[in-house]
Amino acid sequence: MVAQSLSSLLQRASIDDHEEILQSCNAALTKSKSDLNTQHIKVIALLKLDRYEDALRVLEAGGDALKKRAGLEHAYALYKCARLEEAMAAVTQSGASRGASHLEAQVSYRAEQFRRAADIYEKLSNEPRGEENDLSINSWATDAQLQWKGEAEYVRHDRPSREDLEAFETAYNAACLNIAKGAYAQGEVLLNRAKNICQTSEELSPEDKVAELLPIAVQYLYVLIQQGKTEEAESLLNEISVEDIPELSTKKIARNNIVLARQTTVNPYLLYKALHETPEATDNDRLFAFQDNALTGNSHATDLLVQKYDGMIRSTAKALSKSSCPSTEASTNLLSVYNAAAHARGETGSKGLNKILPLLERRPKDLGLLLTVVQLYVNAGNTTSAITAVERSLKSLEESASEADQDARFNPGLLSVLVSLYQLEGRKLQIRSTLAQAASHWRNKPEAPTSLLRAAAKSLLYSDSSADLTTAGDLFKFLYQQDSSDRIAIAGYVASKATLDYSQVESQLDQLPAIGDLVASVDISALESAGIAPSASSAAAAAAFAGARKRSASGKEGRVVKRVRKSRLPKDYDPAKKADPERWLPLRDRSSYRPKGRKGKQRAAERTQGGVVSEKLGEPASQPQIVSGGGGGANKNKKKKGKR
Template identity: 25%
Template sequence: MNDCLNSYEKLQKYKIESMDLKINIIAALVAAGRASEVQSTMKAQKTDLTTRALRDARSFELAYNSACTLIEIKKYSEAKEQLDLAKRIGKEELMVEDYAEDEIEYELAPVSAQLAYVQQLQGQTQEAMETYANMTNKKSGDPSSLAVATTNLISLKGTKDVADGLRKLDRLVEKSTAPNQPQLIESLEFKLSLRQKEALYSARVLLLLHANKIDQAHELVSGLLGMFRDSIFPVLLQAAVHVREKKVQKAEEVLSRYAEKHPENSKGALLALAQIAANTNHFQIAADSLSKIPDIQHMPATVATLVALKERLNDPNGASSVLDSAIKWWKNAMTEDNKLGVFMREAATFKLNHGRDEEACQLYEELVKSSGSTEALAGLVATSARTDLEKAEQYEKKLKPLPGLKGINAESLEKTSGARHVDQAMKVEVPEEVKKQKAKKRKRKPKYPKSFDPANPGPPPDPERWLPKRERSSYRPKRKDKRAQVRGAQGAVTREKHDPSAANAGGASSKASHATTSAKAPEQPKASSKSRKKKSRS
């Protein structure tokens, strides 16, 4: 990309007046991450990129590229205006060329995707999701626009429809010949930028983690570490996988190793390390990680987090030094939104709570001199009362008296025994209009069931509908049929016919059974002669 920019810079020296050249220069600067230089570069070429000038120029590509520049520098409202302008110009040009509605929608898919992205950044998530879903369902767009829409839609849905999100991303990834090396489909491999590829792969890893497919996530992350060696995003994904596996120590080691190896690009790793350490009660590691990021030490969120971590570590001196350094930074800062007063009040409160009355008193004095607010003066009086009573009385005279307290004598109040409980409430005269308003009760409209017309309610319901059927007045029990059930002709007698074959069969079977029983029965032994003799004797 740098070589491309160098080529365009050489062409600028020849002072070539070409709209296409300007459009390509803007695109190259945005792709190279130098969007902040677009305005100055275009001013040098006497090109106005305001919405009014672009409306007069009627260049679809110039308006679109200018909007992308505004997105990079976080001017989302102006970017949305220019994207709407680009879409309108593009639609008019395509309609002149007799394009159908589907073809126009296909050609303007990049603009629609960027508009949805701006809505997403502005917090209009529902509108952005509708645009993304419409693009992916209709497949109305080139592969790169559809890939961006799919990735952004998955990021907005979060943990919803994990399986559907994985199926959609599987269509964008193909199996690579090299092991552990992910690869996009051919139509996306050379069209998506590096940031877009990182977002797509990150969404896939996170979906795999939500689907509890840890092995596949490990495999994908190992491939990404080989593809993007100097990038931080695969390191963050690797730490996320370790945290999901409850291997927090490994995650901390991975992030700290990257921060030491790449100090110029360690901000994201240190922030992630601080978050993981704070969630696992490793407060010292979290505090050390935040302290290593110099450009955020003065920010309110960082200061508040560091103070809370130092308090957890029982280090009030460290917390006080964090507040003092933040106050020093804001004193020297030349910004419109100065936070010096906020930090001084919070620091005074902190020091007052930790027994540093003199330091708190000094901070309140500075606040009174700089702003003269009543809150600071009241805080100074309350703080000075602990250290220097005379100073407290001097500043107390500067406080404005409260309304309604002129006739109250403080000394007489101290001598009284205190307030007494009054049984009967004081009678207060209430005007009649107020009484009537209180007497009126709000009538709520009755809730009717569906498909019920109160004007034509129909017949009234049965009042006995809640009673059992036997207790209702309309209940009639069923009568029993007392008629004799006669089968056949009246007076006829039926006789069973004698079947000789059946009898023979029965006889044969009885004989057979008798034979078998007799055959199976054991033979009784004959009585011996001795037993006979015994019987005869008896």
């Protein structure tokens, strides 16, 4: 009875000292350990004191009844202990409250499920409850992470509004989004804005200002380095005190950027030591994937500089053995690249290839290793061998029955490499068949890559096959169903179906802009006067047509005369004298040839066209013979003349 009264009193109390609340709860629980109200209040007090592991122990001891009663607190404790999968399951079971939605968005953000977090923040923003500022800050941060992750099509923000620029947190996150896009100049302007707001804020204490300005300075240093502003970066280094940064993740990034800004790469051993001074961040303070990939790459690069080849081979091989193969994760493929570099032992070109190719024969599904080999082949100008290497690995994936292997086989990034190689060699049929196979694989998947389907559909439009055109039409129709405002999909559908069945696309023509509207703003005269560079094929065709027309009009006199070098001209060459047109013929075949003597005239007559062939010698007869017409033999008995 006393414990219940105390529990009711604690629920109505407004004590600011959470340690005092915790002591009161412990005293009450000694008398009644099964009091759910007191246990719940104790969990809240522990969370307020940042004692998340202790809160989880109390929840585990309280059993399912306490977890159900304190579902939101349970999920939050799991989130703060970086047990994200369990936290997501707990927050889903806790109910559909607004607080649960906020926590679900935080868990999704920390688990790098940024699209899910962005959807939740957008839903919460549509039903404002007085936390618009917090929602704006978090949604800008989520969009920045989407941009860094390479999912720019899901970014919702473009330019910050006036309200966004009134808080330094929103201005800082807007700067991060521009930095992720590569707009460093705009990012620098927004970082200055965030810095000024933070410095002049009346709501922050001096200690809070220092804590908030350090991450801004670290991000500012990165922007200056990317823009090549070395002198400004050097002056900013004095404002950054790495040891005062509480978060290990921010401290690690700051130390990395400071080392690179000071250009300590002269001595690789000092660089190696500097980059390994800060311990790894863990739990909810750990780096995001794009940050960890960059810093891991820097760490392995310094390992190569100090020639720790064997150690890198062992460490990367151990990490790769724990990952699935094939993998499309950037972190896994980065390990494969550095593993290959360690095996090459500083060799490049053909020597490096000779040491890496045996690895690819043993690990044909290692995509990171495959791309390394392809890059070395391309650098050497051997595109054909690069294509062969990719096709061999794709064949090994195609023979697998695993669905993950099939998804890797038709990965858009990997296929873009193969298509680029095909383009270098002009293999149009292979490009079309590769994209068509990929489209047939992805079109029935829940999250089909739109860019790949569009590329496949465009490629099939150039085919003369009715089957390919039908497939192109189906792909464009699928894209239109995904996005009804996609004019490219509408135009592609019309182009693919028009030659097959015009009646199917006649109704879609009204959705396309008129040709006159598309070219209304084009000044053709200005373009022609400025000069338009034609494509290679059109230029060659135009030149051939113009040349043929010129020859037919002017004949031989219109031909271009080649310039002959003086060393090839005869000594008695006279440019004013017309050259003999038969000078290339043998002497006896020229029209001016006149044979001398009886035998010469006889041979000339025998070479006359139309002469009778002699049966005895197989040569033309010198004179035509008269053939007797009957049985008369008047000269039969005539005696031969001879000497008497």
